[in-house]
Amino acid sequence: MIQVNVKCPYCKESLMDNEHTIDGKPSIKVSIQSGNKLGDLYLSSLYGSYEINSEIDFTEGEIYIFSCPHCNSVLTSKNLCEKCNAPIVAFEFIKGSRILICSRRGCKKHSIEFEDLEKEISAFYNVYSLFFAPTSGKKEKKNE
Numbered sequence: 001m002i003q004v005n006v007k008c009p010y011c012k013e014s015l016m017d018n019e020h021t022i023d024g025k026p027s028i029k030v031s032i033q034s035g036n037k038l039g040d041l042y043l044s045s046l047y048g049s050y051e052i053n054s055e056i057d058f059t060e061g062e063i064y065i066f067s068c069p070h071c072n073s074v075l076t077s078k079n080l081c082e083k084c085n086a087p088i089v090a091f092e093f094i095k096g097s098r099i100l101i102c103s104r105r106g107c108k109k110h111s112i113e114f115e116d117l118e119k120e121i122s123a124f125y126n127v128y129s130l131f132f133a134p135t136s137g138k139k140e141k142k143n144e
């Protein structure tokens with residue numbers, strides 16, 4: 001798994017929280033709301049991990065409104081999840097592209113979206129190349 005660093009797509013402030021770690025890494029902090037339930041949600045920053053910490057109790061299958069803890073902009077978009085039709089939540093990577101997650105508790109749909117594929121794949125690779133270091137698969141011959 002790779003650690004992602006994200007920011008608000010509106011105010012551009014980092015959503016990374018070094019004080020609340022999940023999976024041994026800084027978490028992604030957002031504000032959430034459902035009906036009269038309000039609170040902070042901390043998501044794992046490891047892509048593919050579904051670990052969270054929250055100030056409110058979640059109901060499986062319920063849809064939540066995500067917002068930026070800095071500017072209070074709603075992060076839930078009009079795009080719908082391909083799996084369950086709930087609104088999609090969008091975060092920007094610190095270095096280009098976006099990560100999309102479903103707003104429904106329990107839905108595991110998430111993806112990475114690139115607008116300028118060549119430029120952003122290159123930026124993504126430069127940031128995360130440590131995780132994708134090529135290996136030749138060949139063993140070196142020892143000189144005897």
